Amino acid sequence: MNCTHAAKVLDAYLDGELDAATDAQLAGHLRSCPECASVHDAHRALRAAFADLQRHRASDALRRSVTRELAALERAALSARPRILSWSQAAVLAGAAASLAFASASWLARPQPLPSDDRQVAIARHVAALEAPAEGETRLGIASSDRHVVKPWFAGKIDFAPPVRDLSEHGYVLVGGRTDARLGQLGAVLVYRIRGHQITLSVTRVAAAREQVPTASTLHGFAVVSWASAGLGFATVSDIEPRELQQFAELIRAPAR
Amino acid sequence: MQNARNPNEPNQRERFEASVLVHLDAAYNLARWLLRDADAADDVVQDASLRAFRFFDAMQGPTPRAWFMAIVRNACLDWIGMKKRRGVEECYDEAVHGGSVLDAADDASPESIVVRASAARELHACISRLPREYREVLILREMEELSYREISAVVEVPIGTVMSRLSRGRNQLARLMRAPEQRRSS
Numbered sequence: 001m002n003c004t005h006a007a008k009v010l011d012a013y014l015d016g017e018l019d020a021a022t023d024a025q026l027a028g029h030l031r032s033c034p035e036c037a038s039v040h041d042a043h044r045a046l047r048a049a050f051a052d053l054q055r056h057r058a059s060d061a062l063r064r065s066v067t068r069e070l071a072a073l074e075r076a077a078l079s080a081r082p083r084i085l086s087w088s089q090a091a092v093l094a095g096a097a098a099s100l101a102f103a104s105a106s107w108l109a110r111p112q113p114l115p116s117d118d119r120q121v122a123i124a125r126h127v128a129a130l131e132a133p134a135e136g137e138t139r140l141g142i143a144s145s146d147r148h149v150v151k152p153w154f155a156g157k158i159d160f161a162p163p164v165r166d167l168s169e170h171g172y173v174l175v176g177g178r179t180d181a182r183l184g185q186l187g188a189v190l191v192y193r194i195r196g197h198q199i200t201l202s203v204t205r206v207a208a209a210r211e212q213v214p215t216a217s218t219l220h221g222f223a224v225v226s227w228a229s230a231g232l233g234f235a236t237v238s239d240i241e242p243r244e245l246q247q248f249a250e251l252i253r254a255p256a257r
Numbered sequence: 258m259q260n261a262r263n264p265n266e267p268n269q270r271e272r273f274e275a276s277v278l279v280h281l282d283a284a285y286n287l288a289r290w291l292l293r294d295a296d297a298a299d300d301v302v303q304d305a306s307l308r309a310f311r312f313f314d315a316m317q318g319p320t321p322r323a324w325f326m327a328i329v330r331n332a333c334l335d336w337i338g339m340k341k342r343r344g345v346e347e348c349y350d351e352a353v354h355g356g357s358v359l360d361a362a363d364d365a366s367p368e369s370i371v372v373r374a375s376a377a378r379e380l381h382a383c384i385s386r387l388p389r390e391y392r393e394v395l396i397l398r399e400m401e402e403l404s405y406r407e408i409s410a411v412v413e414v415p416i417g418t419v420m421s422r423l424s425r426g427r428n429q430l431a432r433l434m435r436a437p438e439q440r441r442s443s
């Protein structure tokens with residue numbers, strides 16, 4: 001074995017990843033070549049030094065938070081019946097969904113719902129935002145009903161500007177916002193409230209080509225309206241009636257004046 | 258919310274926790290070394306965990322650990338890419354990234370602990386100066402003790418590339434450790 005070959009396999013030798021024959025050849029070379037032997041010794045010393053480095057460990061807060069969100073995802077995936085709506089509400093909701101075909105033309109021209117995955121994540125996000133935060137965690141990154149406070153809060157945290165609208169004249173009160181890195185991509189989550197019902201609006205970047213008209217559906221008892229436009233994907237989730245949630249979405253979509 | 262499932266049979270989430278989530282520390286350690294930001298590591302690891310759960314049925318690769326860490330690594334790279342697009346400089350933050358570097362479980366003498374803690378700090382600083390390609394394979398190999406096959410799956414390069422990156426990474430790290438300007442007086 002020459003030095004070039006030795007240098008190639010030296011680290012695999014240290015890591016115990018060499019086959020027996022090459023392993024023996026390298027051991028022989030190291031006995032006869034001081035230069036390669038000194039590289040070997042240096043790398044072995046590094047390996048020993050690593051033993052004193054402390055691993056970063058996941059905090060208890062992170063562990064709790066993951067466990068809680070997993071449970072929420074599991075509930076969203078498993079529950080065959082609405083979790084929050086009563087049966088009578090659910091019946092109304094189902095009826096409303098059935099009548100959506102007669103709603104305003106642009107809405108449901110050609111329903112192309114998101115893959116159920118994305119909707120489930122949006123719902124899990126919604127459910128997580130409903131539950132009280134664990135100790136030491138905050139439910140919202142910014143809690144304010146003032147869009148001039150909420151909108152700039154996102155600057156520097158995400159690489160796009162989510163529409164933050166003041167819809168108080170329509171009864172939708174802005175509660176606040178947070179960022180969320182689900183799907184490996186940071187997105188904005190805005191929380192609104194109407195008559196004690198929470199509405200969450202999730203905004204993430206999507207392929208610029210993905211244009212989608214607002215599409216309403218119900219999943220696990222939640223109303224979901226999703227659409228995509230100009231490189232952003234939107235999903236709004238609530239337990240209010242789908243028709244009302246569509247109106248909310250329409251207001252969000254209305255160009256700012 | 259009760260259901261009729263046999264309570265002795267683990268459900269999807271319990272199986273996920275037993276085979277994948279047990280590697281949360283490993284995932285978090287990798288995320289910290291890649292992102293150099295504790296808050297970002299929390300967010301990214303949490304979301305990668307949920308993503309892994311959603312795709313648990315499609316799990317593949319040599320081991321559940323390698324599969325999970327590949328997802329975490331991809332989420333980290335997305336985050337880094339997003340930060341770059343935003344024009345934020347990647348920088349090393351000693352306050353966030355430093356901290357205790359010596360393993361608590363140690364039966365060495367106080368004197369040798371001091372010497373080793375200083376050596377560990379120096380190593381820590383030198384590793385964080387390495388390019389990401391070398392840093393990640395070294396962390397996966399030396400701290401998480403992944404096999405070459407697992408590292409190959411996590412980093413999505415052939416085993417030969419894993420081997421050469423480890424070799425170059427160790428050469429560069431050894432140079433950094435020897436360089437006088439990196440030395441701290443103790």
Ligand SMILES: [Zn+2]
Pocket residue numbers: 002003006029033035036037
């Ligand atoms: Zn040689």
